Amino acid sequence: MTTQEALFNYTLRLGDTNLILAQRLSEWTGHGPFLEEDLALTNIALDITGAAKSLLEYASTIENKGRSADDLAYFRNDRQFFNAQITEQPNGDYAKTIARQAIMDCFDYYFFTELAKSKDETLAGIAQKSIKEVTYHLRHTSSWLERFGDGTEESHNKTQTAINQLWQYTGELFEMTEVDEILLKEGIAVDLNLVKAKWENHMADLLAKCTLIQPENVFMQTGSRKGIHTEHLAFILAEMQALPRMYPDAKW
Amino acid sequence: MSDNQGPVWEIFLQKKAGQPFVHCGSLHAFDKEMALQNARDLYTRRGEGVSIWAVPSNAIVASSPEDIGPFFEPSNDKVYRHPTFYQIPDAIGHM
Amino acid sequence: MELTQFEDVFEGKLAKNEMVEPKDWMPDNYRKHLIRQISQHAHSEIVGMLPEGNWITRAPSLRAKVVLLAKVQDEGGHGLYLYTAAETLGISRDELLDNLHTGKAKYSSIFNYPTLTWADIGAVGWLVDGAAIMNQVMLQRTSYGPYARAMVRICKEESFHQRQGFEIMTHLSFGTADQKAMAQDALNRWWYPTMMMFGPPDAESPNSENAMKWRIKRETNDQLRQKFVNQTVPQVEYLGLTVPDANLKWNEAKKGYDYSEPNWAEFKQVISGNGPCNKERLAARNKAHDDGAWVREAAQAFAKKRKEVYEAA
Numbered sequence A: 001m002t003t004q005e006a007l008f009n010y011t012l013r014l015g016d017t018n019l020i021l022a023q024r025l026s027e028w029t030g031h032g033p034f035l036e037e038d039l040a041l042t043n044i045a046l047d048i049t050g051a052a053k054s055l056l057e058y059a060s061t062i063e064n065k066g067r068s069a070d071d072l073a074y075f076r077n078d079r080q081f082f083n084a085q086i087t088e089q090p091n092g093d094y095a096k097t098i099a100r101q102a103i104m105d106c107f108d109y110y111f112f113t114e115l116a117k118s119k120d121e122t123l124a125g126i127a128q129k130s131i132k133e134v135t136y137h138l139r140h141t142s143s144w145l146e147r148f149g150d151g152t153e154e155s156h157n158k159t160q161t162a163i164n165q166l167w168q169y170t171g172e173l174f175e176m177t178e179v180d181e182i183l184l185k186e187g188i189a190v191d192l193n194l195v196k197a198k199w200e201n202h203m204a205d206l207l208a209k210c211t212l213i214q215p216e217n218v219f220m221q222t223g224s225r226k227g228i229h230t231e232h233l234a235f236i237l238a239e240m241q242a243l244p245r246m247y248p249d250a251k252w
Numbered sequence B: 001m002s003d004n005q006g007p008v009w010e011i012f013l014q015k016k017a018g019q020p021f022v023h024c025g026s027l028h029a030f031d032k033e034m035a036l037q038n039a040r041d042l043y044t045r046r047g048e049g050v051s052i053w054a055v056p057s058n059a060i061v062a063s064s065p066e067d068i069g070p071f072f073e074p075s076n077d078k079v080y081r082h083p084t085f086y087q088i089p090d091a092i093g094h095m
Numbered sequence C: 001m002e003l004t005q006f007e008d009v010f011e012g013k014l015a016k017n018e019m020v021e022p023k024d025w026m027p028d029n030y031r032k033h034l035i036r037q038i039s040q041h042a043h044s045e046i047v048g049m050l051p052e053g054n055w056i057t058r059a060p061s062l063r064a065k066v067v068l069l070a071k072v073q074d075e076g077g078h079g080l081y082l083y084t085a086a087e088t089l090g091i092s093r094d095e096l097l098d099n100l101h102t103g104k105a106k107y108s109s110i111f112n113y114p115t116l117t118w119a120d121i122g123a124v125g126w127l128v129d130g131a132a133i134m135n136q137v138m139l140q141r142t143s144y145g146p147y148a149r150a151m152v153r154i155c156k157e158e159s160f161h162q163r164q165g166f167e168i169m170t171h172l173s174f175g176t177a178d179q180k181a182m183a184q185d186a187l188n189r190w191w192y193p194t195m196m197m198f199g200p201p202d203a204e205s206p207n208s209e210n211a212m213k214w215r216i217k218r219e220t221n222d223q224l225r226q227k228f229v230n231q232t233v234p235q236v237e238y239l240g241l242t243v244p245d246a247n248l249k250w251n252e253a254k255k256g257y258d259y260s261e262p263n264w265a266e267f268k269q270v271i272s273g274n275g276p277c278n279k280e281r282l283a284a285r286n287k288a289h290d291d292g293a294w295v296r297e298a299a300q301a302f303a304k305k306r307k308e309v310y311e312a313a
Helices: A003-026 A036-065 A069-074 A094-115 A121-147 A153-169 A178-185 A192-209 A232-246 B032-043 B063-077 C003-015 C028-053 C061-087 C091-101 C120-139 C143-175 C177-196 C208-213 C222-237 C266-276 C278-291 C293-305
Strands: B008-014 B020-028 B051-055 C248-252 C256-258
Touching: A003 A036, A003 A069, A003 A094, A003 A178, A003 A232, A003 C143, A036 A069, A036 A121, A036 B020, A036 B032, A036 B063, A069 A232, A069 C061, A069 C278, A094 A121, A094 A153, A094 A192, A121 A153, A121 A192, A121 B032, A121 C293, A153 B063, A232 C177, B008 B032, B008 C177, B020 B032, B020 C061, B032 B051, C003 C091, C003 C177, C028 C061, C028 C091, C028 C120, C028 C208, C061 C091, C061 C143, C091 C278, C120 C143, C120 C177, C120 C222, C143 C222, C177 C266, C266 C278
Parallel strands: none
Antiparallel strands: B008 B020, B008 B051, C248 C256
8 A cells, every 4th residue: 555545545534534423413403402502513513524625625636536525525435435433323312412522522632633743734734723623612512511411310311321322433433554554654644542542531531520431341343444334324425425426417 | 490491691702802892692501601602603603703701691780761861961061071171272282 | 751751752763763772662562563573583594494404414515515504504593693682572582482383473484395406505595595685684774773783793694695595506507407407496486485575465464564664674575575576587597597477577667577476375375384394394393492302401400500500581
């Protein structure tokens, strides 16, 4: 695998993760638990869609085969997507959405902090922009996690259930492959072991503050680094890609 | 506990550092942190501010329309409070 | 002061084009009219998020997705500004929402029509927002201060909405034959419902007379409708599309287009709950509210525990 191929795959992984997460979040727009929070979650969806767009545009440049960011988003099938499986999990109730988002915000916070030091200037630039956004996202989702954890019995139980369900997808976030090894040597990629340690500490503190229990001895799911997903992704793509695929010659 | 949308807060925004805080509107929030975050997400979507005050609506004391006469008109004839009331010799110039 | 003196002050303000503020004395009917109109307007923004939100996950490009998300979010923000304006008249958000959820309050009939294709997102932005803006520009000078101020903010933000709708229509109209057909089909379906947005003809509009007298409205339904047709027809021509009205023609004498009235019988049916999507829209709003109940309760309980609660005014 060449460095360029590795960089293309790495950037796709980041772009896809943001794209699918944003796709899930945007399902809430117009259906939030109350108006103010509807707008707040949509702001997060907007930031993440923006990050996905920048990353896929960069992937398109790296590949340099005439495929645009839109082509990458709309004309690949599920086996060619590299988003983390946690991002494609259904929204469920608001506790599950907040739990999924807090897990990802915390990951992104430490991930982008590291990526901002990347020798790849474009990735470093995208990361620097994202850090500011993600810092706010994490503040927003952490405060909701705390309200739920220490709110009513119902909200506590719903949130604990969500954390228990989602935890099996967290291991994957830190998996390093040949792609990571190649780019790590070049000073481009992030050492995910480093991110993992920080993420684990932060999550442990956050969950404790929220009176929630961190699941233990969880068997971690895996696959997305190879384009293997849960059943949900194909449905997301069927919906998202329908129009461009129905009219492949059209420009929108 | 009855379901509701939470208390109303009044939001004041500072457009740039050094400028006064100006009322921009209201919103609902259940706690202080939420009031601040909701204000950020609702009233600064287009870069309208650099600082936010969120104040519970019921903490605001307001004058009444009937107060216009007794409150504000007595100050209308106090011309001596304005610099133009005083004559300074031309030779002194700007003071 | 005697009641008649209060009335004189109020009438005096209207005559001088001054704003009425929340604590000012106002006639009961004026207050009721405003609550009805502002809350209808707010509900329209909130329900209006649904037909457009319907296409966010299916937007055909990343750019279109970001733009539509931002636009639908804006509609939510506008609903919120309007709810808080209505609340200054002494009605709570809870009551306002309850009126919407039980079907007691109305919202713009337009949102009871379905968005069937991507071109509908273009048509809604271009025609529906175009019609709404016409109404909203007028309302920036409405006599009730909080309403007028909300409208100023809304108009400022709304200005990109119509442009994004027209941009979609442009891409489609100058795109492939399939896309152009999609655009024409959307225009055919949205033209008359948009015309209905200005309300029944002046002669049959029960609330218009008071609204004009109190300077809540500054132009009549028919005046606004005519303005809309005059403004839109050249845009249709630019796109190379056809207005679905065989009677449409320029009338030199009135310096405006003659046009066919929309089907007012259909309008009455749609506002009384029999439009294609009335039940779905209301069900969607009710579901979001009901599903959110435990979230609001948790937030309330948490605030109480942290002694942060401020009793609702």
